[in-house]
Amino acid sequence: xxxxxxxxxxxxxxxxxxxxxxxxxxxxxxxxxxxxxxxxxxxxxxxxxxxxxxxxxxxxxxxxxxxxxxxxxxxxxxxxxxxxxxxxxxxxxxxxxxxxxxxxxxxxxxxxxxxxxxxxxxxxxxxxxxxxxxxxxxx
Amino acid sequence: xxxxxxxxxxxxxxxxxxxxxxxxxxxxxxxxxxxxxxxxxxxxxxxxxxxxxxxxxxxxxxxxxxxxxxxxxxxxxxxxxxxxxxxxxxxxxxxxxxxxxxxxxxxxxxxxxxxxxxxxxxxxxxxxxxxxxxxxxxxxxxxxxxxxxxxxxxxxxxxxxxxxxxxxxxxxxxxxxxxxxxxxxxxxxxxxxxxxxxxxxxxxxxxxxxxxxxxxxxxxxxxxxxxxxxxxxxxxxxxxxxxxxxxxxxxxxxxxxxxxxxxxxxxxxxxxxxxxxxxxxxxxxxxxxxxxxxxxxxxxxxxxxxxxxxxxxxxxxxxxxxxxxxxxxxxxxxxxxxxxxxxxxxxxxxxxxxxxxxxxxxxxxxxxxxxxxxxxxxxxxxxxxxxxxxxxxxxxxxxxxxxxxxxxxxxxxxxxxxxxxxxxxxxxxxxxxxx
Numbered sequence: 342x343x344x345x346x347x348x349x350x351x352x353x354x355x356x357x358x359x360x361x362x363x364x365x366x367x368x369x370x371x372x373x374x375x376x377x378x379x380x381x382x383x384x385x386x387x388x389x390x391x392x393x394x395x396x397x398x399x400x401x402x403x404x405x406x407x408x409x410x411x412x413x414x415x416x417x418x419x420x421x422x423x424x425x426x427x428x429x430x431x432x433x434x435x436x437x438x439x440x441x442x443x444x445x446x447x448x449x450x451x452x453x454x455x456x457x458x459x460x461x462x463x464x465x466x467x468x469x470x471x472x473x474x475x476x477x478x479x480x
Numbered sequence: 481x482x483x484x485x486x487x488x489x490x491x492x493x494x495x496x497x498x499x500x501x502x503x504x505x506x507x508x509x510x511x512x513x514x515x516x517x518x519x520x521x522x523x524x525x526x527x528x529x530x531x532x533x534x535x536x537x538x539x540x541x542x543x544x545x546x547x548x549x550x551x552x553x554x555x556x557x558x559x560x561x562x563x564x565x566x567x568x569x570x571x572x573x574x575x576x577x578x579x580x581x582x583x584x585x586x587x588x589x590x591x592x593x594x595x596x597x598x599x600x601x602x603x604x605x606x607x608x609x610x611x612x613x614x615x616x617x618x619x620x621x622x623x624x625x626x627x628x629x630x631x632x633x634x635x636x637x638x639x640x641x642x643x644x645x646x647x648x649x650x651x652x653x654x655x656x657x658x659x660x661x662x663x664x665x666x667x668x669x670x671x672x673x674x675x676x677x678x679x680x681x682x683x684x685x686x687x688x689x690x691x692x693x694x695x696x697x698x699x700x701x702x703x704x705x706x707x708x709x710x711x712x713x714x715x716x717x718x719x720x721x722x723x724x725x726x727x728x729x730x731x732x733x734x735x736x737x738x739x740x741x742x743x744x745x746x747x748x749x750x751x752x753x754x755x756x757x758x759x760x761x762x763x764x765x766x767x768x769x770x771x772x773x774x775x776x777x778x779x780x781x782x783x784x785x786x787x788x789x790x791x792x793x794x795x796x797x798x799x800x801x802x803x804x805x806x807x808x809x810x811x812x813x814x815x816x817x818x819x820x821x822x823x824x825x826x827x828x829x830x831x832x833x834x835x836x837x838x839x840x841x842x843x844x845x846x847x848x849x850x851x852x853x854x855x856x857x858x859x860x861x862x863x864x865x866x867x868x869x870x871x872x873x874x875x876x877x878x879x880x881x882x883x884x885x886x887x888x889x890x891x892x893x894x895x896x897x898x899x900x901x902x903x904x905x906x907x908x909x910x911x912x913x914x915x
Contacts, residue, residue: 389511392512392563392564392569393511396512396514397512397513399514400513400514419839
């Protein structure tokens with residue numbers, strides 16, 4: 342779509358994508374809580390709406406994909422590009438983002454949160470490695 | 481309300497039950513709305529639901545429900561993108577199959593208009609029309625080739641319901657099977673495979689050169705080709721217009737004959753995506769049994785079969801290209817190939833020649849007869865225009881596409897006739913196109 346890159350609409354699409362993606366996770370978490378709290382019908386409602394939010398996020402991503410991955414700015418669309426972009430975003434998370442977040446948390450005295458960020462970084466690294474293997478198998 | 485896609489279920493054609501199921505699915509679709517830009521069905525559905533503040537799809541009238549059904553042309557792309565399909569989610573949502581059920585229910589209950597049936601009778605009896613038209617191609621092509629919007633076409637629209645503004649495929653003077661039987665016999669050296677070609681009506685009657693090139697490329701690569709024991713229509717036009725009995729009759733006959741070919745050690749190769757989809761998926765659902773299962777397992781799209789051969793060891797296909805090599809190719813990936821979940825095999829095949837291939841996935845809005853019906857032509861043209869914009873934007877040296885129906889729509893919109901990927905390969909090997 343000509344002229345979409347860098348427009349206010351492009352920014353709004355990214356914002357909307359973040360919102361819908363968050364909504365999915367929030368509602369799945371709310372559903373878990375509703376189960377524990379003994380409201381299975383509300384849990385089911387949250388789950389079904391969560392899946393709808395995924396549909397909304399997919400629809401937004403269809404437009405964003407023409408410009409690039411909203412997370413990494415890399416080209417996405419076909420599987421090889423998608424795997425490459427995922428490796429870059431996972432690598433950024435484990436090598437820069439979460440180590441810095443962990444350090445900040447420790448500096449601010451939140452050692453439990455710092456431990457969680459460090460643990461997350463290790464998990465993201467394993468994702469990056471698995472994706473790198475997958476890339477070798479298709480390119 | 482019963483969630484059923486099995487045409488043999490006792491409630492499959494029950495009107496009340498089908499309408500309750502439409503209500504359930506319409507409600508789920510309006511909660512998601514991801515498919516809003518795929519076809520006319522979804523915007524129609526949402527506009528009816530949005531007329532009520534509570535967005536209650538149960539308030540839609542039967543006529544409004546049917547209006548949504550009429551907008552579906554069985555491209556199956558909503559199924560490809562849907563997060564709630566039977567494989568993925570307990571909602572078990574298969575929108576295109578529900579539309580087939582609704583069409584069949586209406587057909588059985590006599591809700592289909594006479595003009596609609598006329599269009600099916602004229603364009604859907606592909607074998608009868610094809611045989612007559614190839615025998616008198618000069619005459620037939622006066623109609624098919626007369627300018628869209630001309631008086632002849634307007635008369636045809638009035639009597640048959642075939643849109644007067646759409647480009648139609650001309651008929652060939654020699655059928656593919658006639659060419660195949662007359663051609664000099666070739667002994668394949670170092671045989672790597674044995675296939676029967678199920679030519680499909682478009683290749684048999686309208687564009688046999690796709691079949692010529694398929695056979696040449698296959699034999700060049702050590703695959704022995706013969707004609708399938710049946711070369712009659714796969715039945716898609718019956719299925720897609722709700723005539724389940726008509727479809728099942730054709731499908732059962734074909735499945736039994738094709739199964740004999742497979743039991744004789746051959747695979748089935750199909751050069752038209754809609755027809756390969758029908759053989760792979762719909763024969764199992766509507767006919768069932770060991771023959772249909774066998775046909776489903778041994779049917780391949782034309783490029784899929786070759787790429788399977790190539791992927792076996794990387795040495796099975798000849799990679800010396802001494803003919804015409806293109807720098808860049810825009811490839812239209814047809815809906816009914818995407819719905820087969822086999823990957824973009826034609827793109828991968830053409831890449832072997834060294835060409836850069838850019839895939840375009842927009843639907844052409846033709847889908848068998850749907851886009852050629854007078855009542856749909858206007859909406860179908862808007863969909864085809866979107867495809868043309870993407871094709872023009874991709875700016876390849878040539879345009880290739882597996883679906884001859886979509887290729888005609890691309891030609892109508894851009895002025896350039898796309899060619900089948902097997903034809904790209906034939907030219908790359910140095911085979912000259914036969915007329």
